[in-house]
Amino acid sequence: MSLQSDGLPTGAVTFDLTDEKERFIVGVIQRFFGEHKRLYRVMAMRRAEVVEDGKRRRLVLQAVREQAGTKRPKWQVIAWDIDGPGVRFYPRPTKAQMLALFAAFGTTR
Numbered sequence: 001m002s003l004q005s006d007g008l009p010t011g012a013v014t015f016d017l018t019d020e021k022e023r024f025i026v027g028v029i030q031r032f033f034g035e036h037k038r039l040y041r042v043m044a045m046r047r048a049e050v051v052e053d054g055k056r057r058r059l060v061l062q063a064v065r066e067q068a069g070t071k072r073p074k075w076q077v078i079a080w081d082i083d084g085p086g087v088r089f090y091p092r093p094t095k096a097q098m099l100a101l102f103a104a105f106g107t108t109r
Helices: 020-034 095-104
Strands: 038-052 053-068 074-081 086-092
Touching: 020 053, 020 074, 053 095, 074 095, 086 095
Parallel strands: none
Antiparallel strands: 038 053, 053 074, 074 086
């Protein structure tokens, strides 16, 4: 994964739409961003795998800038759990901290 000058990873994320769980989470992501069109800007996205309690979990991670009506942007990582299913929001006070958390999740595939 390469880095642009602003520190954000580049690259594409692909999904296996023959996998029922992946197809479901893609639909959830599409509905979420369809309902919040102007609130969130996805800066980067990647896949990761983590092991929790001995169980493998596939995640879709998004580095996000929240575009609420405030003067200061809000930063967070959104973790969409393919095997959960579920979603977790990890707010961070700065872009640098958000990017560090984004990079720290599991291994990419």
